[in-house]
Amino acid sequence: MKMLSLFSGCGGMDIGFEGDFVCLKKSINSDIHPDWIKETFGDWVRVAPTIFDTVFANDIRPDAKAAWVSYFGQRKDNANDIYHLDSIVDLVKRARAGEKVFPDDIDIVTGGFPCQDFSVAGKRLGFNSQKSHLGVALTGDEPSVESRGQLYMWMREVISLTSPKLFIAENVKGLTNLEDVKEIIEHDFAEAGNGGYIVVPAKVLYAPDYGVPQSRERVIFFGFKKSAMTEEAKKALTQTVIPEQYDPYPVKTHGDNLYPIVTCADAFIGLAEPDESSDISQKKYSQAKYMGSHCQGQTEIKLDSVGPTIRSEHHGNIEFRRLSAEHGGKHIEELEAGLKERRLSIRECARIQTFPDDYQFILKKTELNKGVSSSDAYKIIGNAVPCVLAYHIAKTIEAKWLLYFEEGEL
Secondary structure, three states: OEEEEEOOOOOHHHHHHHEOOEEEHHHOOOOOOHHHEEEEEOOEEEEOEOOOEEEEEEOOOHHHHHHHHHHHOOOOOOHHHHEEOOOHHHHHHHHHOOOOOOOOOOOEEEEOOOOOOOOOOOOOOHHHOOEEOOOOEOOOOOOOOOEHHHHHHHHHHHHHHHOOOEEEEEEEHHHHHOOOHHHHHHHHHHOHHHHOEEEEEEEEEEHHHHOOOEOOEEEEEEEEEHHHEOHHHHHHHOOOOOOHHHOOOOOOOEOOOOEOOOOHHHHOOOOOOHHHOOOHHHHOEOOOOOOOOOOOOOOEOOOOOOEOOOOOOOHHHOOEEEOOHHHOOOOHHHHHOOOOOEEOEHHHHHHHOOOOOOOOOOEOOOOOOOOEOHHHHHHHHHOOOOHHHHHHHHHHHHHHHHHHEOOOOO
16 A cells, blocks of 8 residues: 655654564553564564655655655665655645656655644744744735644645545644634545545544653544545444444554553663664763753652653753753662763654664764754654554554445555
8 A cells, every 4th residue: 555644744644654673572452453563573573564654755854854764765765866855845836837746656755744733832823833844934014824833734735636535644642622623624624636635533642551661642634535435334434333344543552451550661672772782873862961950951850650741852952861860760770780870862852753773863864865963863863653552553444444434445
């Protein structure tokens, strides 16, 4: 199945949708999904590949492209050609002008349209963003249809141009707390392809429920192409309560009476301290000093619980792996063993986001792509969809594909 990925960033969604990556064994509930595990080695598993293959990706961040190409270049000979360093607005304009921009026969479109204007961590400007589609301040007095807060509409344009059987859009939970925003976006997405899509009511997924060691919440939108669907699926997906058999949202696999929640201690298994590690992504961590408990990012993580939401932040807002006793640190045994106060490393943030360890984030400049610094790495990791959460979504859709779409569409 050919997948077109928008707002791809460093590829958390794409990794999850393709599968065949390594994650913690504890992150996959093998009682519920034994077929998801391809290989087991100690505390780790390699998950099974999916039917999805990323054939187009885009973003405006050169560092995100560099990291994506570095990882997917191990799997795809044409990784650099797949990833387009262009704004979605510019891509759509070129396609409208007659240029061949997007591949043919796209089956699925995914995209996490920019969330800063909907996030509780931002100014909550929503549709009225004062940033352009390139992330810079708008020059006019009024928000533009090309503003960052309107980019989901340009995603809709890509859906109309490529006519996929399914699209999946992702954003922050804060979007659901802004008046009517969720319903407006659902309505607008349904109008793609001249009203050709059934958009099921969006839901918020809590990442720890799916084996992710992070208190991350994301709202997910699903849209199904009416003309490709079975009659049974059309009826099921338009019911007030969607029958479980047709529900596109993944079932909860962790917590309550299921597999235990994956903790930070689980996520950090086998990691040496930065000064003892040979992994450049573990060696690198923010040197920003403690600024007081009243500031964001000045708390230490709890090893026996899930981690905080990994945000796209600068160095001074990255949470602490441990604080000193003077600053209220609770990891007494580590402090007594002489371990120093420090913030989370690049690799620790990546582990909390369930990126595989063979994904390298600190990169030197190449002929084709820019280098990626530790500051860049923190930001692109924080922008990503957790790979394991994306995998749960992908495998759920894969298992139900022939229920949704006419025979022969697989």
